Amino acid sequence: MIKATINDVAKLAGVSIKTVSRVMNNEISVRQTTREKVQVAVAELSYQPNLAARNLAGTKSFSIAYVYDNPNAYYVIDMQEGILSACKKQGYELLIHPCNSKADNITEEIVNMVKQSRIAGLVLTPPFSEMPEFVKRITDLDVKVVRIMSGDVAPDNLSPCIMINDHAAALSITQHLIDLGHKNIGFIAGGAEHKSSIERLQGYKQALSNNQMMVNENLIIEGEYSFESGVHGAKQLMAEDIKPTAIFSCNDEIAAGALFAARLMGIAIPEQLSIAGFENSPFSRQTWPKLTTAHQPNRKIAEDAASLLIGQTRNQSNKNIMTQYTPELVIRDSTGQL
Amino acid sequence: MIKATINDVAKLAGVSIKTVSRVMNNEISVRQTTREKVQVAVAELSYQPNLAARNLAGTKSFSIAYVYDNPNAYYVIDMQEGILSACKKQGYELLIHPCNSKADNITEEIVNMVKQSRIAGLVLTPPFSEMPEFVKRITDLDVKVVRIMSGDVAPDNLSPCIMINDHAAALSITQHLIDLGHKNIGFIAGGAEHKSSIERLQGYKQALSNNQMMVNENLIIEGEYSFESGVHGAKQLMAEDIKPTAIFSCNDEIAAGALFAARLMGIAIPEQLSIAGFENSPFSRQTWPKLTTAHQPNRKIAEDAASLLIGQTRNQSNKNIMTQYTPELVIRDSTGQL
DNA sequence: ATAACAATTGACAGCGCTGTCATTTAATAA
DNA sequence: TTATTAAATGACAGCGCTGTCAATTGTTAT
Structure with a gap:
């Protein structure tokens, strides 16, 4: 049985x-x-349009790309699967494009790729989604974009945005720690270049303020999203005069590192120190003890983003669409009563 | 500057x-x-053939797919990047196709996908690479295949194979344990459906035999490639009459689980018990202590596989090509002198 | 030098679809 | 009813390339 064509x-x-x-x-x-006559025939022959022909003949293409700078394998896999699921439903093709966001010719590289492959749109996650000039450059090409980024309002109306309310989620994690009786809560940040880190820090501060607690700047460590950073951060915090009894790590990797450091220092978790992570990555279940963290439905978010993007490429609909997700607190074993 | 065409x-x-x-x-x-005249013009205009047109006009396509059943996020990401790098060099396009290898209509699903998208070839990793009927079905379609699989010789000549010599690598891990003075070495397997697990077990047995040591079947646990399985396996092993002083876990996830269980049981690693993993996945560096493991250059392997595959689609060259990689022992902190 | 052949090159159709624009049909107004 | 306009449909070119096959050129043997 040969493939049916439009003829x-x-x-x-x-x-x-x-x-x-x-x-x-x-x-x-x-x-x-x-329309119905045609739909019957389509079903009868299980016809599916040839993508190559569509891309060649039409002005608009049926390929979208996911451009990312691998922040975390689990995250990327989730995103890919979510996007793919939206693509499958709508007959689009996904091209993945891992790359280094810090390469100095990165914008031109992506621009070329987009032109070369006649890409209809891009799904962007941090850090690309948080590079305004980059986004501007792409949308100027009349290539649609959907951004997934941290915050509660879209920074501009260049494209639809899916906002991750890290602020609110960080607030509830911190509140959880406060509810457990902790008075001195440390914070290990993920790097000022990440909006998510900044948002999470704001949420942390907000929670303290909501509870009439002072922010102690010595308890806030500038780190980065890595295991090593968690190790260093925890050591640094535990060397303070006023030691924290809880640490809010900006993501699970940092938390895993903090856990590791605590063990090296002979500190019992959660008896002597509570540690919370963020992101609910698979290994947050594989640490010992298991991490209290915040869960974000990445696969769902990605599918949403891709659907939005495909909608954009079909009709030049509203660019001001904004959806919001708030990660949810997941309490496990790494946090406990003071 | 509009894109240059062949005209x-x-x-x-x-x-x-x-x-x-x-x-x-x-x-x-x-x-x-x-040829040179043309090449000069191509360079001058930085011409790159339009993929859609090529796919539409020609009998052979310029798209390959990576079909996989996500065994591990890090592995998949490595594979994707390796394949992508080969594709970029040769002007091919990569479609990723994560799916469930156990779905009962999976073969038909892939067959349809391949026909639908006019895919020239597939890169296959376990478990797909180890499903002979599946591979046969694909190659019968005249779709090229390259398989990455465990073993030292190709099982057939349906396609080129990249063989991962798990046997030899497992042998050297076990020898390492023996060299440290261990006499009772436990083994937690990854499931008989995985050739890699079987090969690693064989290597383990071979090493014992090379050292005139008896295989104690009670010390071999049938598990699966998961953290939980490592937890259970280690508990089971430590409940034996003759307790092992070292455990060879079939992969890093199992090893992480074993580490976790040891901690629950109050067993010091590596003082009281040595634990080795396999695969050198990123979290083998994030356990405490860091895991002794075996490293396989997945990105390189993937690039090799994709180059081979593209070679196959270009000219119907020899299907009997076989390359071999042997993972290398990486000694870290989870194994020690008895 | 010339026939006979092989190596190069080109003309042209067509892959399966979409864009443009002309044509047909239905819907509304007069 | 018929004229007028809008909605629905179709004819046809062409997207950028490859496959086929014919035409041209170069090469070798006579």
């Missing part, structure tokens, strides 16, 4: 190929009865 | 588009002087 469908339905094309592209000016 | 190149070089096509496809019957 086969047209013949079977008794219409012209152009009408079949119209139906496949959800164009409006097709009579309902005609 | 622009032909005009600039003063030849027909067909000749340009010949040069781009490395066909033989082009005079050297002509």
Whole structure:
């Protein structure tokens, strides 16, 4: 059984190929009865448009790309699967493009890639989603973009945004720690270049303020999103005069490092020190003890983003769309009563 | 600057588009002087063939796919990057296809996908690479395949194979344990459905035999590639009459689980018990203590596989190609002198 | 030098679809 | 009813390339 083409469908339905094309592209000016005839034929032949032909013939393409600078394997895999699921539903193709966001010609590289492969749109996660000039450059090419980023409001109206409310989530993690009776709570940040880190720090501070607690700047460590940073951060915190009884690590990797350092220092978790992470990555379940963290439904977020993006490429709809997700507190074994 | 097409190149070089096509496809019957003229024009215009047009016009396509059943996020990311790097060099496109190898219609799903997207070839990793009927079904479609799998010889000549010599690597890990003075070495397997697990077990047994040591079947636990399995396996082993003083875990996840269990049981690592993993996944560096393991250059392997695959799709070259990689012992802190 | 052949090159159709624009049909107004 | 306009449909070119096959050129043997 050879693959059916638009001609086969047209013949079977008794219409012209152009009408079949119209139906496949959800164009409006097709009579309902005609549309149904075509849909029956499409189902009969299990016809699916040829992507190469569509891309070649049309002005708009049916390929989208996910451009990312691998922040974390689990995250990337989740994102890919979510995007892929949206693509499958809509007959789009996904090209993945891992790359180094700090390479100095990165913008041109992506621009070329986009032109070269006639990409209709990009899904962007941090750090790309937080590089305004980069985003501007892409949207100027009339290539659609959907950004997933940290914050509660979109920074501009260049593209739809999916905002991750790290602020609110960090607030509830910190509140959880406070509820457990902790008075001195340390914070290990993930690097000022990450909006998520800044947002999480703000949430932490907000929670303290909500509880009439003072922010002790000595308890806030500038780190980065890595295991090593967690190790150093925890050591540094435990060397303070006023030692924290709880540490809020900006992500699970940092938390794992902090856990590691605590063990090296002979500190019992959570008896002597509570440690919380963020992101609910798989290894937060594989540390000992298991990490209290914040969960964000990345696969779902990615599918949302891709659907939005595909919507953008189909019709030049509203760029001001904004959705918001707030990661949810997941209490496990690394945090406990003071 | 609009993208150059084959016509622009032909005009600039003063030849027909067909000749340009010949040069781009490395066909033989082009005079050297002509070839150079074309290459100059190509460089001048930085021409790159349009993939959609190639896929549409030609019988062979320029898309390959990576079909996998996510065994491990780090592994998948490495594979993707390696494959992508080969694709970039040769102007191929990569489609990723994560899926469930145990779904009962999986073969048909992939067959459809391959037909649908006119895929030229597939890169296959376990478990797909170890499903002979599946591979046969694909190669019968005249779709090229390259398999990455465990073993030292290819199981058939359906496709080129990249063999990972888990046997030899497991042998050297076990020998390392023996060299440290261990007499009772436990083994936690990864599941009989994984060739790698079987091979690693064989290597383990071989090492014992090489050292005139008896295989104690009670010290061999049937597990699976998961953290939980490591936890259970280690508990089971430590409940034996003759307790092991070292455990060879079939992969790093299992080893992490074993480490976790040892901690729960109050067993000091490596003082009272040595634990070795396999795969050198990033979190083998994030356990405490850091894991002794075996390293395999996955990115390199993937690039090799994709190059081989692309070679196959270009010319119907030898299917009996076989390369071999042997993972290398990485000694860290989880193993020690008895 | 010329025939006979092989090596190069090019003309042209067509892959499966979409864009443009002309044509047909239905819907509304007069 | 018929004229007028809008909605629905179709004819056809062409996207950028490759496959086929014919035409041209170069090469060798006579």
